[in-house]
Amino acid sequence: MTISRDLLRLKLAESLAADRPVPTRRDTLLPDVPGKALAVVGVRRSGKTTFLAQCRADRIAAGSPGEAQLLLSLEDERLVGMTVDDLRWLLEEHARQFPDLRAGGARARKRVSVTLYLDEVQLVPGWEGLVRRLMDDGGTDLFVSGSSAKLLSREVATSLRGRGLEVLVHPFSFREALRHAALEPRVPFDRLDAAGRAALDRQLRRYLAEGGFPEAQGLAPRDRARLLTGYVDVVVLRDVIERHAVSNPLALRWIERQLLANPGGSFSVKKHYDALRSQGVPVGKDTLHSYLAHLEDACLVRTVAMHSASERQRMVNPRKAYPVDPGLIALFETSGREQRGRALETAVLLELERRGYQTAYVRTRDGFEADFLSQRAGEAPVLIQVCLESEGDDTWTRELRALEAAAREHRRARAWLVTMDAPPPRRALPRNISWAPAAQWLLEDLVA
Numbered sequence: 001m002t003i004s005r006d007l008l009r010l011k012l013a014e015s016l017a018a019d020r021p022v023p024t025r026r027d028t029l030l031p032d033v034p035g036k037a038l039a040v041v042g043v044r045r046s047g048k049t050t051f052l053a054q055c056r057a058d059r060i061a062a063g064s065p066g067e068a069q070l071l072l073s074l075e076d077e078r079l080v081g082m083t084v085d086d087l088r089w090l091l092e093e094h095a096r097q098f099p100d101l102r103a104g105g106a107r108a109r110k111r112v113s114v115t116l117y118l119d120e121v122q123l124v125p126g127w128e129g130l131v132r133r134l135m136d137d138g139g140t141d142l143f144v145s146g147s148s149a150k151l152l153s154r155e156v157a158t159s160l161r162g163r164g165l166e167v168l169v170h171p172f173s174f175r176e177a178l179r180h181a182a183l184e185p186r187v188p189f190d191r192l193d194a195a196g197r198a199a200l201d202r203q204l205r206r207y208l209a210e211g212g213f214p215e216a217q218g219l220a221p222r223d224r225a226r227l228l229t230g231y232v233d234v235v236v237l238r239d240v241i242e243r244h245a246v247s248n249p250l251a252l253r254w255i256e257r258q259l260l261a262n263p264g265g266s267f268s269v270k271k272h273y274d275a276l277r278s279q280g281v282p283v284g285k286d287t288l289h290s291y292l293a294h295l296e297d298a299c300l301v302r303t304v305a306m307h308s309a310s311e312r313q314r315m316v317n318p319r320k321a322y323p324v325d326p327g328l329i330a331l332f333e334t335s336g337r338e339q340r341g342r343a344l345e346t347a348v349l350l351e352l353e354r355r356g357y358q359t360a361y362v363r364t365r366d367g368f369e370a371d372f373l374s375q376r377a378g379e380a381p382v383l384i385q386v387c388l389e390s391e392g393d394d395t396w397t398r399e400l401r402a403l404e405a406a407a408r409e410h411r412r413a414r415a416w417l418v419t420m421d422a423p424p425p426r427r428a429l430p431r432n433i434s435w436a437p438a439a440q441w442l443l444e445d446l447v448a
């Protein structure tokens with residue numbers, strides 16, 4: 001079915017006239033690599049479309065004319081059946097209406113003068129060839145986003161033949177959640193008074209329970225649970241079961257619940273295999289590995305491998321799995337256990353991802369474990385141990401012993417103990433270990 005030219009002109013006019021509000025600014029970093037298309041990916045409902053609107057607004061505020069910033073939302077019922085030829089004609093019509101933008105005329109401010117944002121681009125079959133041609137022709141910056149059911153980050157890289165870079169958009173960070181509620185502190189943490197720090201501590205506890213999905217902010221617990229459960233169901237159904245033609249949805253659902261209810265837990269294929277077989281659910285070990293990969297591809301879970309110089313050791317040792325948002329933990333936790341510590345660990349891992357760190361966990365030669373060993377390109381690594389409190393004797397002994405053992409084996413790394421406690425530990429820390437309250441660590445890049 002061919003879409004009428006009049007409808008395409010209307011869509012173009014609407015896209016140029018739209019003044020999309022950006023209610024909460026995201027802190028997502030954009031790579032500064034010329035000549036690359038940016039693929040905005042992330043779990044469903046994390047705010048990818050709003051982030052594209054933010055990027056457009058930023059470029060207009062920096063002086064680009066509005067007609068040079070074309071954001072096309074392709075998830076429009078009027079565009080059902082849109083072909084790549086229709087999209088090509090729409091872009092040609094844009095060029096006809098504003099010839100100076102691409103011709104280097106009086107209004108062109110720089111060599112690349114047009115930015116094209118294609119939201120839900122997977123709905124147009126053959127989009128990859130058009131995007132590659134636009135990049136070859138020059139004069140256009142490109143952002144693409146889409147549902148992970150059709151557009152995984154690795155597939156963007158493959159489709160664009162190395163010309164695409166991933167931009168990962170998670171649900172709100174702690175700072176973004178505060179900003180959304182108009183509670184973001186205006187001064188650094190160490191300049192806050194006792195009342196200000198106590199308020200932040202309360203907000204952090206709320207964030208760990210509610211999570212950061214934008215639509216879930218401020219909802220009553222029952223409504224939030226229904227909303228987030230619906231998100232998870234859609235991700236599993238559309239982005240995993242339908243996409244990969246999963247033949248054993250019962251086993252997949254069991255794995256999903258286990259991973260989301262036990263953040264930071266090891267994904268032991270043998271353990272899950274034995275548990276499923278004992279319940280009469282036939283499943284292969286390779287299938288379980290595939291299900292974990294599918295859930296991670298859909299951005300529902302994040303996994304962390306054990307640090308090792310040996311690729312074989314990384315492969316044979318269990319990975320640890322975390323939900324993409326701490327608010328998902330309570331949906332599946334049925335044991336009644338306190339999960340605030342695991343939620344905090346999850347929040348720290350996601351913040352490390354937002355800040356551009358590559359992360360592993362550490363198992364020392366003596367068998368101790370440290371939560372995270374993280375590193376950014378060109379920087380020294382950091383070791384991070386996360387716990388709820390620093391005052392309990394058992395906690396102090398267990399967490400510090402593991403962190404000290406890891407620090408001895410990774411002498412270049414700066415070691416951090418991150419706790420929910422706002423007051424400093426009463427006992428002296430070893431000289432090579434720094435401490436930070438979780439609220440400060442999540443708000444400020446202390447390891448920079």
